Amino acid sequence: MLATLTPLGWTFMLLSIGSVSALTFWCFKKVLFPPHDEPDLPGGLGP
């Protein structure tokens, strides 16, 4: 039942942790340092 972390276990762990960490970092970078001159995207329901 108990086994030490296998190479496949390492892969799943690092991929999972790496992907959510990278996504979180990317999101906060975009939120905290937004581009200044980016126009609003077109769309919307109008008045």
Place this chain on the structure above:
Amino acid sequence: MSNAPQQQQWGSRLGVILAVAGSAVGLGNFLRFPGNAAENGGGAFMIPYFLALVLVGIPIGWAEWAMGRYGGRKGFHSAPAILGVWCKGAWGRYAGMFGVLIPLGVYFYYVLIESWCLYYFWKYCTGGIGVVAGSDVIDAQVPTTHGFFGDVVGAAEHGALFTGANGMHPVLLAFGITVVLNVWFVYRGLSKGIETVCKYAMPVMALLGLVILLRVLTLDAPAATVGQTVNDGLGYLWNPNFEKLTDFKTWVAATGQIFFSLSVGFGVIINYASYMKKKDDVVLSGLTASATNEFFEVVLGGLITVTASVVFVGAFLTSQATGGSMSLGFKTLPMVFAQMPGGNFFGAAFFLILFLAAITSSLSMLQPTKAFFEEALGIDKVKSTTLVTLWGLAGNAFVLWYSKGLTALDTIDFWVGSVFIMVVAAVQIVAFGWIFGLDRGIAEAHEGAQMRIPKFFQFVIKYVAPAYLFVILIGFCTNNMPGYIDTLLGKVSTTAKADLKTHRQIGNDFPDEPKRTYSWKQVDGPPVTLSDAKAKAPSFPFQEPANAKNFDVKFELAVSDGTNSKTYPIVVGVDVESPGAARLTWVFLIVTIVALLAITAAGAKRWRREGRDLDGLQPAAD
């Protein structure tokens, strides 16, 4: 123009993101996720987990953010009013009532768990909960932690917390403090209350979590205990078992984890987003809040609790605790902290994290209800805060009193905190993609957005998410609902199994597990029929008798390995009192539902009288 009263607003973009993330990050991130993953395939669990994140969690979250902000521009802040607008009619309003029932109903028990965290935190600050380091785990530590937890929750008898031998239990003081903090911060409003708490609590939680993570990852194998290494602990959780992917239950568990963790369908995001301005970004904000929740769940939740538990108490006891989040947190981890150098500090830090995670969530449960009372009844914030406090206290008192076996808590958690959430999410995604119209919905979401919702997700929102949600809802109900319905009907199912001490004895007497055979024989108690007298842990049904009182059934369990055999006495408790408590809980819920429906109807009358666009026939104002 709307006749809505002056709206509250968030102080900053980061504030609303942290508030939504704070609402989502809760006990489930640290306790439920690792237990769920370990039970359902380890690393392989992450495949359906991430698939559910992409196909259900993030898309429904985006829809909810956009719906909330659009409703806010019409001067509405509660799920009934906003879903009435998106669904273009009364049925949406009454379905939206569940978006108030869910946060209020979950608050009934969640604030109690929050107060347990505060009480454990206090105990660790003042010397721990009495677990003796180095003592035998099963003979001494398990009885201590289980007994302490049982006392704290009043599991022995209904009303035990109020009528114990030493008077009222001190956890009630922690409960009082917790309620006062919640009410105070909600009364202070969005920016000064909820946003301020989340702005401080979230970084503190992340920092404390990283400190504990560092400690766990650098643990030495403790000589005095079971001697597993950190690598074993990580392997227990992360080594993939691909066979589990062929079991539908794994997919239901993974989707359920994503669903309940992100707080979609909860009625909170729709309320929080309603206080945003037209040009505020909902796409990136929604994604950031989801990503933050995932960071706490996968990185901190996935590396700390189960790893430490396996290192110090072994795989067997950890596996016994992973079925329920509360067992892992309140019964198993205290044994870990007792063995760990500096255990009281890390115990206090851990329960402080849980308390902060819980309070940022419970605040988000009060706010939607408060907003609903204000706009439906036309009352000010003093009256709405008073009303939500009293209603919340009535629910808290009910759950506190009917504490035996935690039946009331468990009943509300299943129906309100699980089933109804999926129903609200289904209504939301159908309203967004089909009734309001996908193109209009996406255009609304893109207002002020720094990033676009990719085309792929537009297809997902329209077709995949509703279908996926429907299949999982059916699967979830098929797996879990029969047991809860049987309980309401008085049909109690009990599993006969050896206690931990006997289990260890059997392991010592017959170390070769595959060779073991079992034979159960009842020797005392009302006659019962076992599902399989040769099984390791058979179950037996029992119909609730009149004047139900819990009782014990005694068995002899004969174990053999083909050469030797031995008989062990087993006593199994039969809980026939839980159906009565579950039915009373439903009576309480039905009264709550009827009252909320009446308030929704009163609100609709009021909004119509005020000339507000409650059926969503006009475009929203800027």
